Amino acid sequence: xxxxxxxxxxxxxxSQYLAIARREILLIWRDKDLRYILLLxxxxxxxxFYAIYSRQALVEIPAAIVDLDRSHASQELIxxxxxxxxxxxxxxxxxxxxxxxxxxxxxxxxxxxxxxxxGRDLSLARQTRLAMIVDGSNMIYATNATSTxxxxxxxxxxxxGIKTLIGKxxxxxxxxxxxxxxxxxxxxxxxPTLNYAYFxxxxxxxxxxxxxxTLVACMTIVGETYAASWCQIKSLGISxxxxxxxxxxxxxxxxxxxxxxxxxxxxMVFKLPLHCSLPLFFLFNLAFAVALHSVGxxxxxxxxxxxxxxxxxxxxxxxxxxxxxxxxxLESMPGLLQTAAQALPQTWYxxxxxxxxxxxxxxxxxxxxxxxxxxxxxxxxxxxxxxVAKKA
Numbered sequence: 001x002x003x004x005x006x007x008x009x010x011x012x013x014x015s016q017y018l019a020i021a022r023r024e025i026l027l028i029w030r031d032k033d034l035r036y037i038l039l040l041x042x043x044x045x046x047x048x049f050y051a052i053y054s055r056q057a058l059v060e061i062p063a064a065i066v067d068l069d070r071s072h073a074s075q076e077l078i079x080x081x082x083x084x085x086x087x088x089x090x091x092x093x094x095x096x097x098x099x100x101x102x103x104x105x106x107x108x109x110x111x112x113x114x115x116x117x118x119g120r121d122l123s124l125a126r127q128t129r130l131a132m133i134v135d136g137s138n139m140i141y142a143t144n145a146t147s148t149x150x151x152x153x154x155x156x157x158x159x160x161g162i163k164t165l166i167g168k169x170x171x172x173x174x175x176x177x178x179x180x181x182x183x184x185x186x187x188x189x190x191x192p193t194l195n196y197a198y199f200x201x202x203x204x205x206x207x208x209x210x211x212x213x214t215l216v217a218c219m220t221i222v223g224e225t226y227a228a229s230w231c232q233i234k235s236l237g238i239s240x241x242x243x244x245x246x247x248x249x250x251x252x253x254x255x256x257x258x259x260x261x262x263x264x265x266x267x268m269v270f271k272l273p274l275h276c277s278l279p280l281f282f283l284f285n286l287a288f289a290v291a292l293h294s295v296g297x298x299x300x301x302x303x304x305x306x307x308x309x310x311x312x313x314x315x316x317x318x319x320x321x322x323x324x325x326x327x328x329x330l331e332s333m334p335g336l337l338q339t340a341a342q343a344l345p346q347t348w349y350x351x352x353x354x355x356x357x358x359x360x361x362x363x364x365x366x367x368x369x370x371x372x373x374x375x376x377x378x379x380x381x382x383x384x385x386x387x388v389a390k391k392a
Contacts, residue, residue: 038212038254042262045208046201050270053197058144060088064111066099067092071119077130081112086148103135110134110145190358191273198273202266202357203326203350209262210292210346211317213255217296218313220247221388222303240388248293255289276356280363284352284370291345291373294380301384320346326354348372 065081067074082089091108093099099111113131121128132149134142188194221244266272274281296313303309322328323341330338330347341347352369355361 038216038258041212042205042209042258043265046205046262046265046270049201049204050197053201058140058196059086061086061110061141061145061148062090062108063087063145064091064093064099064102064108065089066095066111066113068116069114069118073119073122074114077114077118081149081152084148084152086144099133103133106135108135109138109141110149112149190275198357200327201270202272203321203353205262205266206350206353207321209255209259210288210320210349211314212258213289213292214296214299214313214317215310216251216254217293218300218303218309219306220244220251220293220297221300221384222306222309223300248297252286252289252293255293256286259285259289273357275358275360276362277360280366281356284356284366287370287373288345288349288352291376291380292349294377294384295345297384298380298387301387316344317346320344321350323347324350326350342372343376345373345376 063081065078067078078089081087087110091102093102093111096113099108099113102108103111111133113133115129115131118128118130130153132146134145136142191198267274295316299312299316300309303312323333323337323344324330324347325333325341330341330351333341348369352366355365
């Protein structure tokens with residue numbers, strides 16, 4: 001008798017859960033704006049960002065040359081600069097002023113000035129100094145152009161030194177060996193080609209995804225209370241807790257469902273890296289989806305209207321990517337911002353995504369990230385429950 005009664009209770013509860021879940025799916029689906037935002041937003045973002053960064057690295061940075069020496073040595077130098085992979089000599093300027101005008105107009109990003117007497121000083125083994133002018137208003141261009149010119153200057157310096165030693169009577173082999181006694185080898189691990197697309201495309205698409213999910217989560221509580229639909233549900237004998245659990249699990253499942261096509265395109269079609277196990281990757285994203293939902297629920301419990309809830313959610317979601325430390329080191333931020341960032345699930349998520357994409361951290365290394373998601377979820381859900389209970 002007891003088993004039959006328990007079975008009926010379980011069936012009734014399951015039936016209510018499915019009914020609420022079906023209702024929640026219909027609510028999301030009928031709202032065209034919300035539907036397109038959740039389903040298409042992350043996909044469009046991935047396609048857009050992959051198109052932007054499809055070249056994977058900056059090449060052919062426009063450069064200008066100011067040759068004030070016009071010697072055979074300066075012509076050799078220009079050939080070496082022109083052979084650099086990332087630079088493209090587009091203009092030969094006559095003076096500093098002309099170079100300044102070219103950079104100010106955006107015609108070129110960098111300029112190399114070869115001083116007068118460059119060839120003579122080089123032949124006499126005197127120190128000579130090239131000037132490299134970089135448009136610092138674009139940091140990405142400036143960094144890449146500077147690193148390229150440093151590589152060129154190291155090569156030129158070694159060649160000049162070898163020629164000087166040969167001129168002093170040292171055998172060419174000995175002169176070369178003297179400059180190669182200490183070699184410098186640059187080696188990048190985990191992203192050996194320094195592919196910028198690998199680093200940023202998936203992260204930017206996931207940033208759009210978390211913003212879209214935050215919008216949905218912000219409607220969890222205020223969407224019911226503002227429309228007074230809770231009263232109708234209560235009359236059916238459904239408790240607040242049951243309604244909340246049913247709505248929340250449905251929304252979190254929708255978050256993961258919206259994420260699957262993004263990962264399929266990213267990993268299978270665009271071949272973006274993933275060096276961890278799939279179960280770990282899935283659990284990590286699920287844990288973040290729960291933590292993210294809890295933040296949205298907290299905003300929903302505080303807000304008086306759905307519009308205010310969306311505003312609260314965006315105030316958290318929009319700056320979270322910048323605060324996560326993904327694009328700028330968290331350790332270099334002010335202490336107060338570091339503390340605030342640690343309280344956001346997005347910080348743990350984007351740092352973790354970087355580990356999972358490029359390395360194989362394993363469950364032990366990722367355990368602090370899961371613990372952070374658990375603590376954030378517990379605090380936000382508990383605080384939301386207290387706020388709702390006081391409002392009732």
